Amino acid sequence: MRGWMRGRMRGWALALLLGALRASGTELTFELPDSDKQCFHQELDRGLKFTLDYQVITGGHYDVDCYIEDPNGRTIYRETKKQYDSFPHHTELTGIYTFCFSNEFSTFSHKTVYFNLQVGDEPPILPDMGTRVTALTQMESACVTIHEALNAVIDSQTHYRLREAQDRSRAEDLNGRVSYWSVGETVILFVVSVGQVMLLKSFFTEKRPISSAADT
Template identity: 50%
Template sequence: MNLLAIHFCIFVLLIDIIDSVELTFELPDNSKECFYQEVLKNRSAILEYQVITGGQYDVDVELLSPTKEIIYRQIKSQFDSHQFTAPKTGVYAACFSNEFSTFSHKLIYMDFSLTEEVNPLPGVDEHATVLTQMEQTAQEIHKSLNAILDYQTHHRLREAQGRKRGEDLNERVLWFSIIETSAMLIIAITTVIVLRSFFTEKRPSQMKYGRLDGR
């Protein structure tokens, strides 16, 4: 039982490494980044992405075939997913461009993976017998773990995006408060100076000179 569990975990890890490219990367301004995934003919794959932080949360996206044909293109997109079936075997490229931005860096999440499920228990399909309860349970656990990973990823993305927006809002409120406080202090000091000038008593020497001038 323990040996089967170890083999199961190793196999799932190998599937994740070989059949998917999932990462979060920073895309500087005036730059373009491409990521590559080998897909066999008639194999289904999906590209999913989301801009987490930066600018207006938008990016240009292109999905290219091995012959450099454009399979999918979006201009200034915030998030999307595109599923396709490979017409031929080769290396497909997912390119993200921030060339339209002159100062905003972008933080982008991308998942470029094959969508067809691989049997988590190698050799099971070779048997003509019905799956045992343990094998069925293992397959259900495998599907549930994949669903949990997807949910966790999306929740982490929303959390990171919300945290970044909260930090930006906090910074704006801080600077607005500093400017407002400074303006109030300047107005208060100016008001005090003006009022003091109205109620300041004249010195005797000033009054004497005033009488002489009156004569």
């Protein structure tokens, strides 16, 4: 009984650590002013796989220009006015790759951009998983299933966080417009009310004729 409980506890501890066994990457949310461009640089080895995911969270029509250049300056990816996209690629050269986001086409819209750069393949859960010839044990199969489920949960949480931030930005923008419209209507209503009162008052004001000077 104790051995079964100890094995079960080790299995759960291993499952909790599986979420950390993901491909190395960079996740960042940054501000992109109007008529501006932001570039990020990453040194990569040849034959390495990377995946770039990005999405505009706030600002304008929620679009941005994005392009990627290899170490020789050759453009391997370019998209204009995209709200979100995903680009997987295997590097052909060793060197510094440039990832740029441009808001130069906008003259007044400030943007908030999220991007996630995943580099390399995910390491195997078990050390000999790629070379072993025997079938996985029941605990190992359960750990693999839990690991895949945790990865799906992480991806879903990231997606819903971005959607929540985008929806909150739209709601705040709509709330601001409604507030300004309400203030404008209040001012107009006040001016019209005062004008009507003044107009009605002028109808009931008795105008006395000016008496002429007495003849001498």
